[in-house]
Amino acid sequence: MRVANVFNLGVKELFSLLRDPVMLVLIGYAFSLAIYAAATAMPETLHKAPIAVVDEDRSQLSTRIIDAFYPPQFSAPSLITREEMDARMDAGLDTFALAIPPDFQRDLLAGRQTEIQLNIDATRMSQAFTGNSHIQTIVSNEITTFLKRYRPDSGQQVDLALRARFNPELNKSWFGAVMKIIDNITLLSIILTGAALIREREHGTVEHLLVMPVTPFEIMTAKVWAMAVVVLAATTASLYLVVEGALGVPIEGSVPLFLAGTALHLFATTSLGIFLGTVARSMPQFGLLTMLVLLPLQILSGGTTPRESMPAPVRGVMLAAPNTHFVMLAQAILYRGAGFDVVWPQFAALFLIGCVLFAISLSRFRKTIGTMA
Known part of the structure; x- marks a missing residue:
């Protein structure tokens, strides 16, 4: 050569x-x-996902839950009625629709079983899969934080110290x-x-x-x-x-x-x-x-x-x-x-x-x- x-x-x-x-x-x-x-x-990234909320409770807790959804993960929540929920989802306006029932806060404080309905437009697969877990985490955290003010803290708690190496954000x-x-x-x-x-x-x-x-x-x-x-x-x-x-x-x-x-x-x-x-x-x-x-x-x-x-x-x-x-x-x-x-x-x-x-x-x-x- x-x-x-x-x-x-x-x-x-x-x-x-x-x-x-x-x-x-x-x-x-x-x-x-x-x-x-x-x-x-990135396909799994949740960015400005449209969400609507049906707030039939109009309580302090429901307001806390609504305020917990904000950019960049979610768009500002749209307050709608239950009659508008299905129509908006059929039109593709909302990926998520959260329905908070009446007396939701009262039932929680009284220790009664209650639930929140979450409707998801699963045709938007990437946002639906990731947003589902995000919304559950947000709602659970807000409820837990709210109840701690009214119920005694029973049992020993263990705090998990999260340390993200190489990508702290x-x-x-x-x-x-x-x-x-x-x-x-x-x-x-x-x-x-x-x-x-x-x-x-x-x-x-x-x-x-x-x-x-x-x-x-x-x-x-x-x-x-x-x-x-x-x-x-x-x-x-x-x-x-x-x-x-x-x-x-x-x-x-x-x-x-x-x-x-x-x-x-x-x-x-x-x-x-x-x-x-x-x-x-x-x-x-x-x-x-x-x-x-x-x-x-x-x-x-x-x-x-x-x-x-x-x-x-x-x-x-x-x-x-x-x-x-x-x-x-x-x-x-x-x-x-x-x-x-x-x-x-x-x-x-x-x-x-x-x-x-x-x-x-x-x-x-x-x-x-x-x-x-």
């Missing part, structure tokens, strides 16, 4: 990418608006921003390398490379480093401008260490992109193959669902995927401020997986080049 050939071919790839406005827009969107949207609109945007960057690094690295190979095949420039004094190893290495540099640059800009700047997410660990791990991950995923590019015969086929590969990588890597919640066979199989180790590495560095002494097993795993994928992809690439020759 000649280093000059690898460098010049890589520069050619960069110029080819610069002449592709669709890819440039995709890169810009994936590391800016997509990160911001994923962080601020329990802010879902901190999680969403970093995990979206991890997903988009994998997405772009596979798409850019695979699309570059298919684009050359469709434009006929592969034949031009075959008559040049370059080897398949040099061609593939050039594509790997060029696309990896693009994704690394976009990742760095996104971390500082979007995650830390626009979203205000604190990064605890070393960004250079994270970028070093990202480079190893890109070594594996760009090789995978080359492999998919040799298997697919057209861009639509490549898109379908990418979907089949990306979905398991992202869903089963531990970024969406903790690995401990997965079946043991799935956990074992996913140890062969680079995403699994990259998610562990990224979370340890960016969330918990881990150093190399903690994440070196993930670095080693990414290097080994990258070498295997590179060798397999190179073998497939040589066969593909041979058939074209």
Whole structure:
């Protein structure tokens, strides 16, 4: 291998990418608006959920319960009548409708059994699932606080001191921003390398490379480093401008260490992109193959669902995927401020997986080049 050939071919790839406005827009969107949207609109986040209250008690306790619902989790409660409740929910005006019965406070103080009705528009699945538990907690806390003023406190109480490590605000945007960057690094690295190979095949420039004094190893290495540099640059800009700047997410660990791990991950995923590019015969086929590969990588890597919640066979199989180790590495560095002494097993795993994928992809690439020759 000649280093000059690898460098010049890589520069050619960069110029080819610069002449592709669709890819440039995709890169810009994936590391800016997509990160911001994923962080601020997490599906399980309860934000300004519309709620209405039927207050037939008109007591001090019912007023306390109504006042406990406020932004940003809920919109200001709308006071309605029982006749309006079903009509408003049918019209989609309210996700939650809370009905407080008459004599609710009196029955509680007298020790009689009573209940509050909560109607939920379950077609709004994400808000309905999360808001249900929020409303139950709010109502229970208000009732408990109110009754403590009128009933003696019987029994010994134990206070649970909650200490949230690494994310003291329990802010879902901190999680969403970093995990979206991890997903988009994998997405772009596979798409850019695979699309570059298919684009050359469709434009006929592969034949031009075959008559040049370059080897398949040099061609593939050039594509790997060029696309990896693009994704690394976009990742760095996104971390500082979007995650830390626009979203205000604190990064605890070393960004250079994270970028070093990202480079190893890109070594594996760009090789995978080359492999998919040799298997697919057209861009639509490549898109379908990418979907089949990306979905398991992202869903089963531990970024969406903790690995401990997965079946043991799935956990074992996913140890062969680079995403699994990259998610562990990224979370340890960016969330918990881990150093190399903690994440070196993930670095080693990414290097080994990258070498295997590179060798397999190179073998497939040589066969593909041979058939074209």
